[in-house]
Amino acid sequence: MGAVTDDEVIRKRLLIDGDGAGDDRRINVLLKSFTKWCNATGSPEEGFTQYQRMLGTLAQCEFSMGKTLLVYDMNLREMENYEKIYTDIEQNITSAHDKISECKKEIQRAKRIRKNRQEYDALAKVIQQHPDRHETLKQLEALDKELQQLSHIKENVEDKLELRKKQFHVLLSTIQELQQTLESKYDCSLCALLWQDGL
Amino acid sequence: MGPVEHLHMSVFSQSFSPCGRFLAAGNNYGEIAIVTPVSLSAPLTPLVFLNFLYFSRSLVYSLSAHEGPVFSLFSTDTHLLSAGNGEISAWSWAELIKRVRPSSLEIPEINAMTVNPTENSLVIGGGDNNIHIMDLESGVFKSVLQGHTDYIHCLSVREREGEILSGGEDGAVRIWDYRTGQSVHCIEVYKYEECARPQYGKWISCLTTESDWMLCGGGPSLSLWHLRSMSPTSIFPLSGCQRQANFYQDMILSVGEGQCVSHCLLGGEVKAQIPCTPHSLNTLALNLNSTDNRVLTVGGSSHQIDVFTNLSYRTFSLSF
Numbered sequence: 001m002g003a004v005t006d007d008e009v010i011r012k013r014l015l016i017d018g019d020g021a022g023d024d025r026r027i028n029v030l031l032k033s034f035t036k037w038c039n040a041t042g043s044p045e046e047g048f049t050q051y052q053r054m055l056g057t058l059a060q061c062e063f064s065m066g067k068t069l070l071v072y073d074m075n076l077r078e079m080e081n082y083e084k085i086y087t088d089i090e091q092n093i094t095s096a097h098d099k100i101s102e103c104k105k106e107i108q109r110a111k112r113i114r115k116n117r118q119e120y121d122a123l124a125k126v127i128q129q130h131p132d133r134h135e136t137l138k139q140l141e142a143l144d145k146e147l148q149q150l151s152h153i154k155e156n157v158e159d160k161l162e163l164r165k166k167q168f169h170v171l172l173s174t175i176q177e178l179q180q181t182l183e184s185k186y187d188c189s190l191c192a193l194l195w196q197d198g199l
Numbered sequence: 200m201g202p203v204e205h206l207h208m209s210v211f212s213q214s215f216s217p218c219g220r221f222l223a224a225g226n227n228y229g230e231i232a233i234v235t236p237v238s239l240s241a242p243l244t245p246l247v248f249l250n251f252l253y254f255s256r257s258l259v260y261s262l263s264a265h266e267g268p269v270f271s272l273f274s275t276d277t278h279l280l281s282a283g284n285g286e287i288s289a290w291s292w293a294e295l296i297k298r299v300r301p302s303s304l305e306i307p308e309i310n311a312m313t314v315n316p317t318e319n320s321l322v323i324g325g326g327d328n329n330i331h332i333m334d335l336e337s338g339v340f341k342s343v344l345q346g347h348t349d350y351i352h353c354l355s356v357r358e359r360e361g362e363i364l365s366g367g368e369d370g371a372v373r374i375w376d377y378r379t380g381q382s383v384h385c386i387e388v389y390k391y392e393e394c395a396r397p398q399y400g401k402w403i404s405c406l407t408t409e410s411d412w413m414l415c416g417g418g419p420s421l422s423l424w425h426l427r428s429m430s431p432t433s434i435f436p437l438s439g440c441q442r443q444a445n446f447y448q449d450m451i452l453s454v455g456e457g458q459c460v461s462h463c464l465l466g467g468e469v470k471a472q473i474p475c476t477p478h479s480l481n482t483l484a485l486n487l488n489s490t491d492n493r494v495l496t497v498g499g500s501s502h503q504i505d506v507f508t509n510l511s512y513r514t515f516s517l518s519f
Contacts, residue, residue: 108448115449118465119412122432123425 210498214272219489225269282309324351370401416441433467454480477501
């Protein structure tokens, strides 16, 4: 059990600062100088300088620890920031997908509308070739009137023709009757006249 | 299939399966090739990309259907119908190899087939100048529509009004009422000055309808007609005779003599002409049955079938 944890400790230490330079070495140096200072046999000034040096190293260690803590904080916040950006981008992607499908539907609708418009235009072209309805109606009305007038005239002419026919018929029949009466009376009266003249 | 046969091959007809995952194409040697979805879908995977670079890939399955050319293919919900010189075969889509019902008819050359879904009948136009209507369930011929004076090239069905339209070599587009079997209208396209192109003849080789509008072309220029007023509304200035045209969203796609697929607007202008491999195209098929395999395929006088995943450019070609 102790060996395992030792391994873990060793591995962690190697991971953190395996090269022997930097903070780990500084802490070791501090410990060594501390033990040396505690067992110091030299003069008080030397001891004081040693003490000052140790305080300096301690301060350095604290400084570097503070720096690492700040870096750690910064990393955490960067992670959060990235997470946020990630979720934002995902949302944008889904909304873009939705917009794309919306736009596709729009395109279909627009295509249908364009098709209808073109059909309409094509028919309109054909219709334009034919003359205007009002004009044709007016022409029709004028023709109607002319037709009516002409039929009136025709009726009048026909009536006159009938009348003349009848008059002529009367005239001819009277002439014929007269002729007949003259022919029948002709012999008797002429003979009577001649007899009278002859006497 | 030797290289000489490859050189002389023409693709006459195409049809997509009802699930949208397979394409069947018929050629002039009587073969029908079935292509699977892996070859058709958009090339995004690296494996497919490698194939994409070579612009040609072999088809999965090719079956020998008829002795003569396969002029027309049509898909119903469960079967693929193929027609050639006088015989019609039905192939089940579920088991692609199984031929369900071959039938021989005296119709010399079946150029066009379409299904009338309201009556579940197959309308066949052929080389004997008549239109035959056959019931799909029983295979019995119900009626014959006579009136054309020359063979029939193309057919179309308007379900809402219950009409069948047919265009033929005699230059007339006839509209038939399928219940009475009488010809309701007869439009002679070549007699209209704006459409006629006497240097090409008067035959009508492509006919397609959508609600009140009809596209027809061939010898005369491709023109859009309004069926209620029976008048041509737009003429498309495409050189060459168009062999097949389709309405798609707000555009018209048409293929014919000319190494390109033409995109036109309903107003009469040609928006784009996309080049493709065969020199002259016979058939165009749009896969609208499936949402992830929305492709346009064209085939013509070449052993290659061009696939367009985006309508603006050719993605790759399949080859027999």
